[in-house]
Amino acid sequence: MTDDxxxxxxxxxxxxxxxxxxxxxxxxxxxxKLNTQLRIYDSxxxxxxGDFDLLNxxxxxxxxxxxxxxxxxxxxxxxAHLQRSLEQRIRSFVSD
Numbered sequence: 001m002t003d004d005x006x007x008x009x010x011x012x013x014x015x016x017x018x019x020x021x022x023x024x025x026x027x028x029x030x031x032x033k034l035n036t037q038l039r040i041y042d043s044x045x046x047x048x049x050g051d052f053d054l055l056n057x058x059x060x061x062x063x064x065x066x067x068x069x070x071x072x073x074x075x076x077x078x079x080a081h082l083q084r085s086l087e088q089r090i091r092s093f094v095s096d
Contacts, residue, residue, distance in 0.1 A: 007052055014059050
């Protein structure tokens with residue numbers, strides 16, 4: 001990934017693939033709606049989407065846990081990823 005737009009698109013595709021893989025249309029629908037709302041805030045001036053290598057490493061750890069069929073590890077990795085994302089989003093709102 002080379003820029004924020006590409007990172008955002010890749011991040012969304014990864015999360016969308018995880019939602020679909022869960023085969024839970026209710027959760028997938030709720031998350032898609034939430035993501036749509038969050039994109040409203042992301043549509044302003046470009047801001048740093050964070051460290052691309054860190055983002056990719058987090059996704060890789062989540063994917064590895066899923067491949068290993070380890071729900072506890074997948075849950076822990078996803079929670080850590082979402083927590084970092086939340087903190088980053090809050091920092092971006094405060095600094096604007």
